[in-house]
Amino acid sequence: xxxxxxxxxxxxxxxxxxxxxxxxxxxxxxxxxxxxxxxxxxxxxxxxxxxxxxxxxxxxxxxxxxxxxxxxxxxxxxxxxxxxxxxxxxxxxxxxxxxxxxxxxxxxxxxxxxxxxxxxxxxxxxxxxxxxxxxxxxxxxxxxxxxxxxxxxxxxxxxxxxxxxxxxxxxxxxxxxxxxxxxxxxxxxxxxxxxxxxxxxxxxxxxxxxxxxxxxxxxxxxxxxxxxxxxxxxxxxxxxxxxxxxxxxxxxxxxxxxxxxxxxxxxxxxxxxxxxxxxxxxxxxxxxxxxxxxxxxxxxxxxxxxxxxxxxxxxxxxxxxxxxxxxxxxxxxxxxxxxxxxxxxxxxxxxxxxxxxxxxxxxxxxxxxxxxxxxxxxxxxxxxxxxxxxxxxxxxxxxxxxxxxxxxxxxxxxxx
Amino acid sequence: xxxxxxxxxxxxxxxxxxxxxxxxxxxxxxxxxxxxxxxxxxxxxxxxxxxxxxxxxxxxxxx
Numbered sequence: 001x002x003x004x005x006x007x008x009x010x011x012x013x014x015x016x017x018x019x020x021x022x023x024x025x026x027x028x029x030x031x032x033x034x035x036x037x038x039x040x041x042x043x044x045x046x047x048x049x050x051x052x053x054x055x056x057x058x059x060x061x062x063x064x065x066x067x068x069x070x071x072x073x074x075x076x077x078x079x080x081x082x083x084x085x086x087x088x089x090x091x092x093x094x095x096x097x098x099x100x101x102x103x104x105x106x107x108x109x110x111x112x113x114x115x116x117x118x119x120x121x122x123x124x125x126x127x128x129x130x131x132x133x134x135x136x137x138x139x140x141x142x143x144x145x146x147x148x149x150x151x152x153x154x155x156x157x158x159x160x161x162x163x164x165x166x167x168x169x170x171x172x173x174x175x176x177x178x179x180x181x182x183x184x185x186x187x188x189x190x191x192x193x194x195x196x197x198x199x200x201x202x203x204x205x206x207x208x209x210x211x212x213x214x215x216x217x218x219x220x221x222x223x224x225x226x227x228x229x230x231x232x233x234x235x236x237x238x239x240x241x242x243x244x245x246x247x248x249x250x251x252x253x254x255x256x257x258x259x260x261x262x263x264x265x266x267x268x269x270x271x272x273x274x275x276x277x278x279x280x281x282x283x284x285x286x287x288x289x290x291x292x293x294x295x296x297x298x299x300x301x302x303x304x305x306x307x308x309x310x311x312x313x314x315x316x317x318x319x320x321x322x323x324x325x326x327x328x329x330x331x332x333x334x335x336x337x338x339x340x341x342x343x344x345x346x347x348x349x350x351x352x353x354x355x356x357x358x359x360x361x362x363x364x365x366x367x368x369x370x371x372x373x374x375x376x377x378x379x380x381x382x383x384x385x386x387x388x389x390x391x392x393x394x395x396x397x398x399x400x401x402x403x404x405x406x407x408x409x410x411x412x413x414x415x416x
Numbered sequence: 417x418x419x420x421x422x423x424x425x426x427x428x429x430x431x432x433x434x435x436x437x438x439x440x441x442x443x444x445x446x447x448x449x450x451x452x453x454x455x456x457x458x459x460x461x462x463x464x465x466x467x468x469x470x471x472x473x474x475x476x477x478x479x
Contacts, residue, residue, distance in 0.1 A: 031468060038464065059471065077473075311431070314469050341429055341471060348427065393442040396430040 014327030015286075017118045018043055021106065023096045024122030025049025027058070027310065028291030030077055032120050032317035037086045041325060045088050048108065052093040053145055054080070059310055061148040062173040063343055067180060068152060072145065096123070101268030101284055118286050118324040121264070121275050122317060125257035125292040125308065130165065133227050138235035139251045142170055151252065155181055159249035162186070163238050165224055167194035169342045171254030172207070176344040179214050186217040186246050188238070193220060200357040203375065203387060206368050207349075214345050219244075227251055257308060259293045274306040279333035281320040288320035300335040300403075301354045301384070309340040337402045339395075347371060350392060352399035353385030362412060365394055374398065378408030417460060418478040419453050425474035432466040432475060439463065 020036060022029045025047040033045050049055070056075040064070040078086075095109040099119070106114050127141035138159075140151045155162070155178060164175045167189035175187045191197060193204025194211070211218045223241040230236045238246045259274045269283050270276040274295030277283045281296055289296075291313040295306040307316075319334045339352040359377040366373030366389075374394035377385035383406045386398035397416045406414075419439065428448050432440040439459065441449045455463065460477075467475045 034468070057473070310471060311469060318468075339431075343427070348429075350429070390446065392428045392430040392446065393433070393444065396434040396442070400434055 014330045015325055017041070017286075017324060019116070020045050020118040020120065020321070020324060021114065021116040022047045022120045022122060023106070024124055024291070024293070025051070025055050025090060025092060026122070026124055026291075026313075027055070027077060028122035028124070028313035028317035028320075029120070030055040030317070031314045032122065032290060032321035033088050034078070034086055035318040035321045036325075037088075039322065039325070045086075046091060046114075047088055048091045048094050048096055050093070050095040050109075051144060051146075054083070054090070054092070056145055058143070061145065062142055062170055063177055065145075065148050066142075066152050066155065066174065066177045068156070075145065096263050099264055099267040099269070101287070104286075119288075120317075120320055120324060121283065121287065121289040121293060122291045122313075122320075123260040123263070123293050125259045127253065127257055128255045130224060130227055130253050130255070133235075133251070133253070135233075136227065136229050136235050137233050138229075138249060139227060139253065141253050142174060143257070151250075154250045155183065159183065161246070161248050162250045162252060163188065163246050163248035164252045164254060165238070166190075166254035166256070167207075167211070167218070167220075168198075168254055168256065169195075169340075171252065172211070172344050173342060174252050174254060175211065175216055176214065179216060180345070184217070185215075186219065186248070187211060188222060188224060188240065188246075189218070189220045190223045191220065194218070197357065199351070199355070199387060200359070200361060202361065206371070206389070207344075210345065210347060210371065257292065259295075259306065261293060279335075280326075280331040281316060281323050281334050282331065286324065288323045290316040290320035294320070296334060298335055298354075299333050300337065303354065305338070305354075307336075307338050309338055311339050312336060337399055339399060348388075348390050348392065350388045350395040351385065352395055353377065353383075353402050355385035355387070359384060360408065364398075364412060364416075366391060376408070376411055378411075381407055381409070383408050383411040417455060417457060417463070419450055419455070419463065420476045420478050421448065421450055422474045422476075423448070425472045427472050427474075429471050431469050431471065435466050435469065436462045440466070 055077040098107040127143050133139045161184045162178045163186045164171045165188050175185050178185045193201045194207045196204035225239040261271045275289040277296040279297050281288045292308045298305045341350045355377040359379045363375045372390045374388045374391040388395035428442045430442040
């Protein structure tokens, strides 16, 4: 049955669109626009982005850019000469402030009000912050290039200590880069192990060891009670829930993100921890969503997902763009195997699939001691995930097995 | 059509190998090998997906 459906990437003309408007000019939005052009959609495409910069790549911000190895020019998502070939209209430094599904009117922060035909929502997410830290000098989050530049300048000033709140992927990468720059780092995690909720406590403990081996003062199972500034408004210390106090000149907060959907309140679209879509990424007729902001049922895992990974933004951007040109009969469900990587110190951590802390887990190659291994995760007899530390080939080959619906037992026995 | 990989950028994430195992292979030494540098036009679509989805933007196509 699946074979009878059109393959991804083929030309669809089930629905003819005059124009397509993409709100959000970062990875998902840009790749969506490029997919439309590659599929020979030749109507006007407008991208609306709240940042003033041309679309840039965010993953290097916490690594090469923060380390001072790369400058802004290297971050372009698509080189300027290539970008101009796509003939896209960019309205940068402009925020969408409202949308009305019944009239299909989109309002912008510059006062403009447009009628849209096809609409793709890719407004991403923003960082959560700690209460009481708004405007406090020396406290940073990391999402945008401006955030990264400010943080880099703070690192350049050789602070006596950097406190990173949250040992998720962003926090871990910032901590690793700060150490690489020779700074003293305290990393604070509320859970018993870093990434415990994602990888389970056993693998979380491996991540904890990697941090400690690199000289990080890692504190787990403690929360932040308060971040305090001196009279000059600069941050001075962080008070933890176990009563301890850490002096800090720089505090980095990496405690997750919130999808940017406020502008869609009252739009007629369903909003619930993201823009709610059907299995094909359609939120309403002629409206799709992609990237961090999109929530949709991934039929492969029988789970409603909102995925904040780089690769998902690329893939879902393309899928949601094509969906705007398809009628309901030819639309395909979006069923990716989520995948991401995180580079910390000299380790490349990759995870593919959808794992839970209580899944079965077994190492299939390498060992935890050498910090080079691949581990498989199974649930109800099915292969649901693969975690790799410096094992990219294995991760990708097991990812293919997940895609093929392999059983856990077959995957364990597979010669990879 | 010629595949160009910038090996200074490549970090062997192996996404390309998953999309086009006939063109790319990451081996146990963690390095990427291009198996066929000049594939036929029928592989253009797959290759364009590799270009887009390479996390390091290390792959390009020379016409």
